[in-house]
Amino acid sequence: MGSAEPALDLSLDAAALTAALVDIPSVSGAEKPLADAIEQALRALPGLSVQRLGENVVARTGFGLPQRIVLAGHIDTVPIADNVPSRREGGILYGCGTSDMKSGVAVQLKIAAAVGAAGARTPAHDLTFVFYDCEEVEAARNGLGRIARERRDWLAGDFAVLLEPTDGVLEGGCQGTLRAVITLTGARAHSARSWLGDNAIHHAAPVLARLAEYKAREVEVEGLLYREGLNAVGISGGVAGNVIPDECSVTVNFRFAPDRSEQEAAAHVREVFDGCPVEIVDSAPAARPGLNLPAAASFAAAIGAPARAKYGWTDVARFAALGVPAVNYGPGDPNLAHTRHEHVDLAKVGEAEAVLLGWLGY
Numbered sequence: 001m002g003s004a005e006p007a008l009d010l011s012l013d014a015a016a017l018t019a020a021l022v023d024i025p026s027v028s029g030a031e032k033p034l035a036d037a038i039e040q041a042l043r044a045l046p047g048l049s050v051q052r053l054g055e056n057v058v059a060r061t062g063f064g065l066p067q068r069i070v071l072a073g074h075i076d077t078v079p080i081a082d083n084v085p086s087r088r089e090g091g092i093l094y095g096c097g098t099s100d101m102k103s104g105v106a107v108q109l110k111i112a113a114a115v116g117a118a119g120a121r122t123p124a125h126d127l128t129f130v131f132y133d134c135e136e137v138e139a140a141r142n143g144l145g146r147i148a149r150e151r152r153d154w155l156a157g158d159f160a161v162l163l164e165p166t167d168g169v170l171e172g173g174c175q176g177t178l179r180a181v182i183t184l185t186g187a188r189a190h191s192a193r194s195w196l197g198d199n200a201i202h203h204a205a206p207v208l209a210r211l212a213e214y215k216a217r218e219v220e221v222e223g224l225l226y227r228e229g230l231n232a233v234g235i236s237g238g239v240a241g242n243v244i245p246d247e248c249s250v251t252v253n254f255r256f257a258p259d260r261s262e263q264e265a266a267a268h269v270r271e272v273f274d275g276c277p278v279e280i281v282d283s284a285p286a287a288r289p290g291l292n293l294p295a296a297a298s299f300a301a302a303i304g305a306p307a308r309a310k311y312g313w314t315d316v317a318r319f320a321a322l323g324v325p326a327v328n329y330g331p332g333d334p335n336l337a338h339t340r341h342e343h344v345d346l347a348k349v350g351e352a353e354a355v356l357l358g359w360l361g362y
Contacts, residue, residue, distance in 0.1 A: 006033055008041040010113040014106050014353045015093065015346040021102040022086040022095040028076040028141075031055040031133040035075060038131050041109065045116030048129075051154060055133040056143040058154045061115055061126050067295065068126040070160035070324065071356070072144065072315065073105045074135030081340040091346050098344040099332030104163030105131065107331065107353045114362055123360040125295075128157055135315065139284060144315050148322060159295035160319045161356070165332025168348045170303050171310040172224050172289025172296075172327055174317055178254040178265050179233075179282040182207055182273055189244040197244035201237045204248045208232065210272060211252065219257045222289045224309040226257035230272065251281075255311075258286035287317040290325035299327065302359040 006024045010017070026034040035055040042050045048059040055075075077097035086095030093103075112129045114120060132143030139145065147154055184204050189197025217228045230252060237248030256265040262283045270278050290296055291307055300307055310316070310328050319326035331348035 006037045008037045008109070010041050010109055014110050014349045017109060018098065018103045018106040018344065018346070018349055019086040019088065019093055019095070021106055022084060022093070022097050025080060025084055026076050026097070027079050028134050028137040031076050035131070035133065038075065038109070042112060042116070042129070045113060046118050047116035047120055048112060051151070053147060053151055054143065056147055057131045058147065059112055059116070059129045061123070063122050063126050065122070065124075065126040067159070068128060068157040069295070070128045070130060070155060070157040070319070071108050071111065071163065072130040072132070072160060072319075073101055073108050073163040073330075074133065074143070074315075075102075075105060075131050076133050076136050077102070078136050078338045083340060083342060092343050093346055094341065094343040096342060099165045099342050100334070100337035101163060101165055101330055101332055103332050103344045103349045104165065104330035104352070106349060107163060107356065110353050111356055111360070114357060115360070121362075123362065125360065127360070128155070130155065139282075142315070144318050148318060152322065155319070155322055155324065157324050159293070159299070160316070160324050160326035161299065162314055162316050162319070162326055162328050163330035163352070164314050164328045165330050165334040165337055166328050167333045168331055168351055169305065170300055170307040170327055170329050172291050172307050173221065173258045173287045174310040174314045174328070175226065175228075175255045175257065175312060176260065176262060176265055176286030176317070177284050177313045178256065178262065178269060178280060180252050180254070180269050181279045181281055182250045182252065182276050183279070184248045184250075184276070186244070186246045188239065188246040191242045191244055194244050198246070200245045200248040204235065204237070204250050207250050207273065207276060214272065217257070219259055221257055221259050221309075222291060224289050224291075224307060226309045227311065228257055229255045230269070256286060258288045260286065284313055285317050285321065287320040287326065289327075290320075291327070293325050296325060296327060299329075299359055302355055303329070
């Protein structure tokens with residue numbers, strides 16, 4: 001007999017529910033047990049309609065209110081680093097995904113339980129809850145992207161909150177990200193007769209010099225300060241210990257502010273490396289903060305603290321591409337994400353739940 005399928009008890013407090021989520025492993029590509037548990041728990045709530053696409057679960061209220069808010073979070077984690085099951089020490093919970101982002105998912109589930117229960121009072125807005133897979137891996141596998149492609153209407157809304165870790169701070173927009181490969185060529189020769197060849201690795205020196213001299217831009221967008229960065233993140237070349245190499249590749253990553261489009265970012269990278277062969281191999285757009293919009297301003301007022309720019313790319317950009325303004329707000333600390341000692345301050349989890357419920361009139 002196999003072990004019983006994992007189940008989630010939504011009557012648990014947010015701290016205990018976070019621990020329960022962590023204790024159901026869900027490394028990217030292996031989210032099915034957790035997706036099953038989330039779907040089962042949500043289907044028990046009569047006030048929600050629940051849909052499933054792959055390992056992505058979407059639940060919606062249907063009060064007929066003028067505005068619909070989307071609360072979204074990914075259910076996958078990076079590979080486990082001897083940090084499952086979870087471990088609690090006082091007010092701190094340790095474990096894979098505690099910060100990024102099962103504490104945020106726990107908050108989503110607690111709010112879903114509150115508004116979806118039998119006889120629940122009507123919130124300030126209709127709500128859509130999105131739990132999606134494969135955020136921590138290549139963009140082509142991202143579950144939110146799959147929903148956007150195949151069931152776009154499931155993501156319809158007037159405003160979205162992505163419960164990515166922000167340590168309880170409202171973070172507006174996100175940086176765009178671009179990867180480019182600069183390939184330098186030469187001619188092979190025996191290293192004992194190097195003058196007969198042309199060393200491609202040596203040709204990388206001017207590329208690295210431009211990066212070392214590069215002055216990253218700081219720009220204010222809608223009142224938030226974004227810092228850009230252009231950095232080498234990989235270099236490859238070489239054939240053997242006695243061969244002058246005929247090829248060397250430098251991979252660079254450009255994190256750009258939301259006042260640039262992907263096309264403008266690519267043009268900037270090509271300008272920096274003018275005269276070098278530049279191939280754009282991956283790109284994702286930035287997202288503007290949108291904090292001047294009524295729903296965002298209302299949410300910012302509920303938090304009661306200044307917003308800051310989001311450094312990094314998040315799925316708020318996917319919502320922006322769908323015409324749904326979105327912000328980042330979650331209880332986890334982003335600096336702890338993906339670390340062996342990943343943990344979350346459980347007081348922050350309770351605080352995030354209280355802020356969102358208060359904003360929704362609970």
